[in-house]
Amino acid sequence: MTVTVLGRQADPASLVEGEYSFTSDDFRTIAALIYEQSGIALAETKASLVYSRLAKRLRKLGLPTFADYCELISSPDGEGERGAMLNALTTNVTRFYREPHHFVHLRDEVLRPAIPFLKAGGRMRLWSAACSSGQEPYSMALTLLSVLPEAPQLDIKILATDIDSRILDQARSGVYPDDLVSPIPAAQRDRWMRRDPTDRQAWIMGQEVRSLVIFKELNLIGDWPVRGPFDAIFCRNVMIYFDDPTQERICERFSALLAPAGRLYIGHSERVSTRISGLVSDGLTVYRRTGAGKP
Template sequence: MADEEIALSDKEFDRIRDRIYQIAGISLGEAKRVLVASRLAKIVRAKNLDSFDSYVDFLDRRASDKDKQVFVNALTTNLTRFYREDHHFDHLVGYVGQLVTNPRHKSSNGRPRLRIWSAGCSTGQEPYTIAMALMQKFPQLKGWDFRILATDVDTDVIAKAALGIYPAGELEGLSREQAAVFEKMPDGNVRVPVALRNLMTFKPLNLMGDWPLKGPFDAIFCRNVTIYFDRPTQTRVFERFGELLPDGAYLYIGHSENMRSASLGFSLEGKTIYRRNVQERMRAAR
């Protein structure tokens, strides 16, 4: 049976939309209908089910956590690339430059501490770009307690990200200096060097669920993720980010995203760059 032979009715599409919204906060618009049908048809056939309705019944009644994860992984959009929206990395380098001379925190062993979270990191290009941009500019960070937490709801992309292996074509558009960081592999792929991979902690994490992680963070990148959420969901996520960011720390969001910064305790500092500023929230509340 070919994928398109399984018809997706309005009611079935609504049920699927409801389930992915409940699990991952993702709001699927009408425009995603064909994509949803083609991605899920493969799973429906693999499960020997005869319709999308029976697949949703299966998800509701019998599915294991693994089955539910397969459903989520099938419906995420993972587009990303190295140095995407590169003005963010220029800004980050300027900001971390200030921290390098005047560290905000020390860890228990006395080393200066730097923590960055890439939330919705997809296949890893974003957190690795953070690492490359900072380590190229500030080699002294080698002596720091510097970690990058990289999380995503999609377990497939997290597994790929942790490997740090990419087709060489991913380096197109990078400067010679940026591309030179990667190691060439015998099979033609390229790999992020181990020194940069060692800065990373990759973990599955659903922004709709608990966040079992330790703040505070000096910066959070959550770019091109909340675009899939509705307004109330976005606001809740931004508020929770705020709780993990001390005054003066930064939140970077995607080029087509925005937030009502003042009421959430941030001030807009550049294109899609928000500085944590608790005073703003008090001013906005007056």
């Protein structure tokens, strides 16, 4: 049966009904490039999502078909568009204090016990390894400030990284509308944030919070120009997009970068394989580094 879509004859080989024909070959070309670039393994069940996010790119570029788009991203000239495609396909859903038990654990098991050491000049490094628009590292910073208000004057830093350059710009701006800020307790918000002077419906992170967080672009399947050891690594709700061997490689690398007794926090639907050396369970989706970590 031939279906007509927006006045055109729909292609029966298309995986998705819509303005553009989107075949299995198109999907495979895109999925292979995304896997190579980011480790994200896209199943064909995600065809509608890929179509809807990339149809916007085709319109913007004035390309008539997905086959033309695939030709562009597969060519040396397509480097810029490969980055735009990746940004369009990453899922950036996040929120302040997402999975709140992790922040209670961080405060009570990692931060509070370290206070005397930190006040005496000790060093602490935390890492939010897929930070999206910044709510995760800023929640870590606010948790830290709740028990150690002088943290900005001490040797404590939170590294916040993501593969998506566009979402990092948003994170760096530190501006969030009222509805996104609602999980932050009012007392913390009033102490460490201020009203955005250009938008009365939004809040902006204060200087003390910002001074604790360093944002950088980093691909979890590429080189990691980071200096451990880390006392805590949050890598939540991203490994779910990777296949098992990629997840295992990343967890081994985290394990090697954790300080002795450093913690790894993962998302609620993620698991750390029992094959990973040096990590033992330390609560719900929290792991503790045993023995001596490799700095």
